[in-house]
Amino acid sequence: MVTLTIDGEQVTVAEGTTIMDAAKQVSIRIPSLCYLQGLIPHGACGVCVVEVEGERTITRSCVRPVQQGMKVHTNTPTLRNIREMLVELLLSNHPAECFVCERGETCELKDLASTLGVKDIRFDTKPPKFEVDDSSVSIVRNPNKCVLCGRCIRVCSGIQTVEAIDFVNRGDTLIVGPGADKGLGESNCVNCGQCIHVCPVAAITEKSCINEVWDAIDNAEKHVVVQEAPAVRVALGEELGLPPGTLVAGKMHTALRKLGFDTVFDTNFAADLTIIEEGNELVKRVKEGGTLPMITSCCPGWIKFMEEFYPDLIPNVSTCKSPQQMFGALAKTYFAGAANIDPSRIVSVSVMPCTAKKYEAQRPEMCSSGYRDVDYVLTTREIARMIREAGINFAELPDKPAESLMGAYSGAATIFGTTGGVMEAAIRSAYKIITGEELEKIDIMPVRGMSGVKIATVEIGGLKVKVAVAHGLGNARPILDEIRAGKSPYHFIEIMACPGGCVGGGGQPIGFDMAIRSLRGETLYSEDKFSTVRKSHENPSIKKIYEDYLAEPLGEKSHHLLHTKYTPQDNVSKLKNILANLKSR
Amino acid sequence: MTTSVLAGDIKGFESKDQKLKLYNKLQEIIDGHRNAVGAPIRIMQLTQEYCGYLPLPVLEVISKELDISFSQLYSILSFYHFFTTVPKGKYVIQVCKGTACYVKGGQKILDSLHKEFNLAPGGITADGKFSLDMVRCLGCCGLSPVMAVGDDVYRKVKPGQIKDILTGYK
Numbered sequence: 036m037v038t039l040t041i042d043g044e045q046v047t048v049a050e051g052t053t054i055m056d057a058a059k060q061v062s063i064r065i066p067s068l069c070y071l072q073g074l075i076p077h078g079a080c081g082v083c084v085v086e087v088e089g090e091r092t093i094t095r096s097c098v099r100p101v102q103q104g105m106k107v108h109t110n111t112p113t114l115r116n117i118r119e120m121l122v123e124l125l126l127s128n129h130p131a132e133c134f135v136c137e138r139g140e141t142c143e144l145k146d147l148a149s150t151l152g153v154k155d156i157r158f159d160t161k162p163p164k165f166e167v168d169d170s171s172v173s174i175v176r177n178p179n180k181c182v183l184c185g186r187c188i189r190v191c192s193g194i195q196t197v198e199a200i201d202f203v204n205r206g207d208t209l210i211v212g213p214g215a216d217k218g219l220g221e222s223n224c225v226n227c228g229q230c231i232h233v234c235p236v237a238a239i240t241e242k243s244c245i246n247e248v249w250d251a252i253d254n255a256e257k258h259v260v261v262q263e264a265p266a267v268r269v270a271l272g273e274e275l276g277l278p279p280g281t282l283v284a285g286k287m288h289t290a291l292r293k294l295g296f297d298t299v300f301d302t303n304f305a306a307d308l309t310i311i312e313e314g315n316e317l318v319k320r321v322k323e324g325g326t327l328p329m330i331t332s333c334c335p336g337w338i339k340f341m342e343e344f345y346p347d348l349i350p351n352v353s354t355c356k357s358p359q360q361m362f363g364a365l366a367k368t369y370f371a372g373a374a375n376i377d378p379s380r381i382v383s384v385s386v387m388p389c390t391a392k393k394y395e396a397q398r399p400e401m402c403s404s405g406y407r408d409v410d411y412v413l414t415t416r417e418i419a420r421m422i423r424e425a426g427i428n429f430a431e432l433p434d435k436p437a438e439s440l441m442g443a444y445s446g447a448a449t450i451f452g453t454t455g456g457v458m459e460a461a462i463r464s465a466y467k468i469i470t471g472e473e474l475e476k477i478d479i480m481p482v483r484g485m486s487g488v489k490i491a492t493v494e495i496g497g498l499k500v501k502v503a504v505a506h507g508l509g510n511a512r513p514i515l516d517e518i519r520a521g522k523s524p525y526h527f528i529e530i531m532a533c534p535g536g537c538v539g540g541g542g543q544p545i546g547f548d549m550a551i552r553s554l555r556g557e558t559l560y561s562e563d564k565f566s567t568v569r570k571s572h573e574n575p576s577i578k579k580i581y582e583d584y585l586a587e588p589l590g591e592k593s594h595h596l597l598h599t600k601y602t603p604q605d606n607v608s609k610l611k612n613i614l615a616n617l618k619s620r
Numbered sequence: 621m622t623t624s625v626l627a628g629d630i631k632g633f634e635s636k637d638q639k640l641k642l643y644n645k646l647q648e649i650i651d652g653h654r655n656a657v658g659a660p661i662r663i664m665q666l667t668q669e670y671c672g673y674l675p676l677p678v679l680e681v682i683s684k685e686l687d688i689s690f691s692q693l694y695s696i697l698s699f700y701h702f703f704t705t706v707p708k709g710k711y712v713i714q715v716c717k718g719t720a721c722y723v724k725g726g727q728k729i730l731d732s733l734h735k736e737f738n739l740a741p742g743g744i745t746a747d748g749k750f751s752l753d754m755v756r757c758l759g760c761c762g763l764s765p766v767m768a769v770g771d772d773v774y775r776k777v778k779p780g781q782i783k784d785i786l787t788g789y790k
Contacts, residue, residue: 198689204698214694215676215705222691 039105054085054096054107057209061135063496065070065109065120068125068235069146069184070097075193077185082122082147085109093117115151119406122258123597125319125577127158127238134181136237137420142543151541159605163212170218172397173226173390173541178210181238186229186353187211190547194534196509199224223343223604225508227336227532228390228541239497241542244411245421250296251382251411259372259382261296262362262441263287265452266388266537267302267415268562269555274419274544275429280554282562285434288442290422291386292435298370301437302385303444305365306451306460308580309333310571312597313355314464315588321498323473326350328518328525333357335395337563338601340508345515346603354598358451359392360387362441369518370441370583378404384411385562386418388452388540391532392573403596416540443576446563454536455482455489455555456505458529462502463570470496477569483560485553488514490525507534534607541569584592631673631707645670646678650685660686660696664703673707709744709751709790714768717754720761725778729755729767732779737786750786 038047041054041148042468044524053076058065070076078098085096088106094112100599107115126148133145165178185202188211192198199222203212213222245537251259264434291299307537317329321375332338332353341348367378385392388442389412395401396409412419422429436442447463450456459479464475481491487510490503503525505511517523533539535552538559568574584591633642649666653659663682668674674697683690697703717726717732733739733752741754752771756768763775767785774785 192689192692198691201691201695203691203700213689214691216699223689289658298727381736 037101038105039101039103039107041107042109048101049171050100052101054094054099054101054105055083055310057101058096058107058109063109065096065149067097067148067303068182069186069200069590071233071547073194073549074186074233077189079183079185080125082118082119083571084114086523087116106224108455118151120152120157122153122159123156126156127160127161128162128347129182130179131160132163137240138545139235142237149273154203167243168212168218170220171226171242171394172220174224174231174392175240176212176219177238178212179238180236181211182236182414183209183211184235185211187236187239190233191224194231194507194509195225195227195532196512197223197225197227198223198575200230206326212457225336225339225343225532225539226394227508229533229539229547230237231390231541232539232543232547241414241417242393244393244413245417248384248411248413248421251384256380257382258297258374258376258380259295259384260298260300260366261291261367261384261386261609262300262302262305262359263291263386263437263451264388264537265306265358265456265559266540266555267386267418267452268449268541268560269414269452269538270388270543271419272429273551273555274415275422278445279544279551280558282558283429284434284562286432287427288437289432290427290429290433291418293427293432296384297510299437299442300362300366300370300440301442301444301529302358302387303451304437304574304576305362305446306333306446307571307574307577308361308365308597309355309358309451310447310457311577311588312361312459312463312593313353314461314468314571317586318352318468318591321526328523328528329353330527331461331529332599333451334391334531334537335389336391337508337511337530339391339604340511340532341396341432341515342601342604344605345519345555346601346605348410348518349601349603351518352601354495354600356401356597356599357392357395358389358393359412360408360599362513363401363405365394365441365580367404367406368596369410369580373440378406381402381406383408384413385409386413386415388415388537388543389533390414390541391544397471400518401601415540416542416544418521419544419554421586439468439576440599441576441580443574445565445571445574446569447571448574449562449566450559452537452559454531455504455529456484456536456559458482458504458527459501460571461527461529462495462500464572465500466493466495467570467572469498471569482529485549485556485557487534492618499524500527502529503604504529506531506536506539510533630677632672633675634689642678646681647672650682654686654702660688660693661700664693664697666730668703673704676705679705706742707744707748707751710749711728711751711770713739713750713752714755715752715759716740716756716758716766718761718764721757721766724764724776726765728779729765729777729782732782749789 037046041061043056046060048057065083068080076097078095083096084093086108120327163179166598168176203214236346251257268284273279330352363383366383371378393412399413447460463477482504483490488505493500538555541554653662683693715729739752744751767774767777
């Protein structure tokens with residue numbers, strides 16, 4: 036332990052603690068732009084400087100470890116001057132577009148400027164004129180607003196191990212990007228959108244399709260169908276001013292009808308359907324000696340990651356489409372038939388906590404209904420913007436359920452939105468499929484919570500089923516490497532790209548706080564707890580769709596509409612074909 | 621080694637034979653230095669020496685072989701002026717725009733190259749013979765304005781002399 040003095044107060048902390056972290060213990064929050072809890076500090080912005088008695092120069096508190104007997108000052112005239120000047124310099128290089136900037140009140144640069152009392156920018160303002168990168172279908176990067184804090188680089192490499200972006204060039208041409216004039220859309224980016232959460236400004240945003248959705252709603256010819264993912268109902272309220280973790284499923288359905296969507300369904304229905312298909316697939320693999328462990332396929336960020344970095348594990352991944360895409364395929368077939376609407380008139384919109392879902396909906400194979408299965412994907416933030424724009428007082432709305440045909444759901448479906456939820460839902464139904472009996476204790480506690488990797492053994496009909504759950508792609512790697520080495524002890528693995536699962540998805544309210552993500556997850560578990568139906572196979576609308584339309588799990592119709600295949604995206608695989616051509620010539 | 625060298629479209633290495641040679645050379649360079657300290661820089665340096673520049677498919681191979689992401693490799697590359705991802709001419713022209721040369725008319729040399737040879741800093745002539753780099757100092761300010769073609773340094777250059785100087789290079 037090390038004892039030091041910060042602003043006259045003695046504090047004892049573990050060796051290796053930074054001054055920044057030590058200061059928190061004496062209730063001092065040193066201002067910073069590039070520091071973010073959960074990421075490796077980088078010391079880029081220089082705003083967190085402090086003075087240490089006896090030292091000639093000021094020092095950056097986010098990267099400086101404490102020393103025994105150190106006397107630190109965090110609030111002196113010199114420091115106030117320096118911090119103010121640093122922020123003025125940043126502002127002189129930043130477009131003054133705050134009125135029309137989508138980050139609005141969540142902008143950390145604006146917040147910092149007002150916190151530090153910056154009143155005047157003493158330098159000529161000269162915002163850069165770089166090209167905006169809109170090559171990705173999910174994420175837009177605007178280098179002109181970038182403050183070069185490097186948080187996005189650190190979350191992409193440190194947490195997600197994707198390493199899609201880094202600093203490119205230097206000096207006044209320095210930007211963040213994939214390099215070689217490549218856009219994000221041509222890089223190995225998996226579209227998880229965690230970079231959006233850590234960006235202090237609006238340099239990284241989702242690619243919005245609000246205008247297209249308004250156009251569809253306003254078009255009387257079109258019948259607009261909407262679905263909402265499990266994790267949206269525990270974050271939309273937060274984005275609209277309610278406390279984090281408030282459950283707003285009923286208000287959400289009401290708001291969507293008020294916005295003008297013609298039919299309001301719920302992705303949770305498709306989550307239950309996924310469990311039936313995926314559960315049967317797992318049982319089939321176990322019984323018939325198929326490839327094990329089987330890995331979940333709901334998360335499009337994970338799927339792209341797998342195709343980029345682990346294409347050899349394609350046989351391990353469930354062939355089930357994600358709930359969003361299952362829903363999309365059924366909206367223009369099953370629903371079109373039931374409601375007697377020409378599918379060409381249906382516009383299928385989804386509301387997702389996710390930026391990768393935008394990518395998933397655009398994948399070439401995702402049109403098994405004969406049309407684009409999902410036309411537009413809105414994030415939680417985008418639908419909140421639409422609700423605000425329409426002047427709807429969200430907090431006062433009455434609770435209404437979604438239409439039951441493709442909107443009734445079980446508690447098992449709702450927990451899909453948090454890490455471990457898919458696993459728990461699958462176990463509840465797999466037990467029934469294998470043993471023919473209902474599972475008594477349906478709360479599978481070992482797979483809940485926010486630890487990076489969770490493992491459990493569940494006894495199902497004499498078979499000890501070993502399962503693992505990972506969230507955050509960096510946490511998934513050791514489990515995947517184990518499979519690669521042929522040493523995986525598991526039968527079934529759930530992987531979600533974002534830390535926390537979908538509750539922490541790239542489309543959720545801005546923030547990288549795991550405590551808030553955990554709170555959203557808790558709310559999903561309590562919605563499950565108070566549901567009358569808590570197992571996917573007991574959902575009456577699921578029974579109905581198999582009776583009326585799909586016939587049987589893994590059947591011919593399911594195969595066509597609900598299952599998919601994967602394409603290796605890594606360079607080696609992509610170029611193998613080209614090489615084969617070259618050799619044959 | 622990955623196969624992208626053979627598959628990619630690489631300026632200066634169009635034929636199958638050239639590609640195979642490049643493939644072998646690259647293998648030799650990477651295998652010889654993969655465990656060295658600062659391997660990415662050393663390998664890119666030697667590769668640029670061989671290719672004249674760093675073609676993107678080659679960078680993808682280096683990234684894969686060294687197990688370092690493409691973005692990180694490109695980050696290193698783009699930090700150093702020495703590295704280039706565009707082909708250089710047979711002869712590299714360097715025109716100094718440091719203080720002394722600028723005052724003595726370095727800009728006029730650049731203007732003249734642009735006007736007469738359609739050559740801008742970072743660019744290359746259509747026949748691939750000359751490429752142009754603007755530099756900050758060649759270390760002989762007393763001779764300003766200075767221009768270098770390959771290893772030959774020309775002193776007190778006047779715009780009118782440029783055509784004569786360049787016609788000397790075949």
